[in-house]
Amino acid sequence: MIQPHGISSIQDKELFLKNRSTLITDVLLPNKKQVDIWYDDTGIIRAVGPEVAKEHRSEADITLDGSGTLAIPGLVNTHTHGAMTLLRGYADDMHLQQWLSEKIWPLEAHLTGDHVYWGTKLACLEMIKSGTVAFNDMYFFMKDAARAVDESKIRAVLSHGIITFGNEEKFETELKATDDVVHYVRSLHSPLITSAIGPHAPYTVPPDHLSICAEYGHKEKILLHTHLAETKQEVDDCQKTYGMTPTALLDKAGCLSDRTVAAHGCWLSEDDCRLLGERGSHIAHNPVSNMKLATGRAMPYHWLSDKGVNVSLGTDGCSSNNNLDMLEEMKIAAICQKFFWNLDTLLPAAEVLSMATSCGAKALGYAGGEIKEGMPADILLVSLHCPSMIPLHNPVSNIAYSADGGAVDTTICNGRILMRNRYVPDENEIIKGASSSADDLLNRAGIMA
Numbered sequence: 001m002i003q004p005h006g007i008s009s010i011q012d013k014e015l016f017l018k019n020r021s022t023l024i025t026d027v028l029l030p031n032k033k034q035v036d037i038w039y040d041d042t043g044i045i046r047a048v049g050p051e052v053a054k055e056h057r058s059e060a061d062i063t064l065d066g067s068g069t070l071a072i073p074g075l076v077n078t079h080t081h082g083a084m085t086l087l088r089g090y091a092d093d094m095h096l097q098q099w100l101s102e103k104i105w106p107l108e109a110h111l112t113g114d115h116v117y118w119g120t121k122l123a124c125l126e127m128i129k130s131g132t133v134a135f136n137d138m139y140f141f142m143k144d145a146a147r148a149v150d151e152s153k154i155r156a157v158l159s160h161g162i163i164t165f166g167n168e169e170k171f172e173t174e175l176k177a178t179d180d181v182v183h184y185v186r187s188l189h190s191p192l193i194t195s196a197i198g199p200h201a202p203y204t205v206p207p208d209h210l211s212i213c214a215e216y217g218h219k220e221k222i223l224l225h226t227h228l229a230e231t232k233q234e235v236d237d238c239q240k241t242y243g244m245t246p247t248a249l250l251d252k253a254g255c256l257s258d259r260t261v262a263a264h265g266c267w268l269s270e271d272d273c274r275l276l277g278e279r280g281s282h283i284a285h286n287p288v289s290n291m292k293l294a295t296g297r298a299m300p301y302h303w304l305s306d307k308g309v310n311v312s313l314g315t316d317g318c319s320s321n322n323n324l325d326m327l328e329e330m331k332i333a334a335i336c337q338k339f340f341w342n343l344d345t346l347l348p349a350a351e352v353l354s355m356a357t358s359c360g361a362k363a364l365g366y367a368g369g370e371i372k373e374g375m376p377a378d379i380l381l382v383s384l385h386c387p388s389m390i391p392l393h394n395p396v397s398n399i400a401y402s403a404d405g406g407a408v409d410t411t412i413c414n415g416r417i418l419m420r421n422r423y424v425p426d427e428n429e430i431i432k433g434a435s436s437s438a439d440d441l442l443n444r445a446g447i448m449a
């Protein structure tokens, strides 16, 4: 049987089965150097350079012809809700609080583990096809999400979204759900998947519950993933109720450390940015979601970078974006900053590429996001034959401003080939399973699909 792009299915299956020592020949790097890349079967890059093919050809089990492609590090999505792929297009053109309370939360009340499994499978497929190799996920039924991620062979940090509105019984259930995920993820013994604690936001989790979340995170040595200062109303309400900003409130509760990834940060003050810098916390920028939900202000990147805060990139969920394409997100991040802050030099192309790669890996607590010796082989081969990549005056500019996820030809995570010539095994089954799962969710909620 011949698969798309003329690859035989037998050859294909072998290519995708397991990590093997691999040589990528004649590939271009963003600095325009033509090199070969060799990584071994542990998934670690061992050599990058012009003579690598000559020296290591005999040690490689697989050779990929990289000619006509540009190698960039795999992309890292540091804030999303994977299974919200099932809610894509369900509730558009609304303001955040109304969107959440009138449309999203009522539908999410009907979610099952099966929906989350298929929604996360679809998210992983979409990410692999657009070059994302790692993501920071906060949602519900996270053991089912973990199964989906484990099968998809990409990296993830998984947290159960804790929403209590001060209800003690609910908090107990949420902590139990978190603990279950933490132990389940450990039982998988996957080097690619870790867990986090996910207090949803300072407006859905009160200070005493936030403190307990912080303690749990420190005890388990896991990340803390939250939403922060997304809207002006959140900041104003927090000032009114607690006499401080949501950032100061998180800090008082012990939630800010170098293991904290806070999404959005649109309404951070300069003092908030200083505090985040002092604590070594990370901000995940989500420009598409912010613009779609009309949060009214762009994250202050200039203040954050001035105060030494690591800023990474995320798409948010598929109901507020409505895709998981990090290449698209990079362009929108770079142009949104320039437009909102009226500063044409803000967030240049090279910086937004780092934001989507090495800054993301740093936020998620692993070494990665660079193509060099000793780093994990998280590598994308981007086609140079795409119209959007021609001409190639500046590869970094083309990646940041011109390409979208469709230009990614090959996706490699931790040395394993997940997509080659845009072919991903099981794509059709995933699309079928996720489509019927989305219909089932709407049926259960009494909404005709």
Ligand SMILES: C[C@H]1O[C@@H](n2cnc3c(O)ncnc32)[C@H](O)[C@@H]1O
Pocket: 081, 100, 104, 105, 108, 138, 139, 140, 161, 200, 227, 230, 289, 316, 317, 320
């Ligand atoms: C985990 C919960 O978080 C909800 N969610 C998705 N996107 C956002 C956002 O931009 N701000 C706040 N909360 C969000 C998701 O629907 C889950 O309920």
Ligand SMILES: [Zn+2]
Pocket: 079, 080, 081, 227, 263, 316, 317
């Ligand atoms: Zn979110």
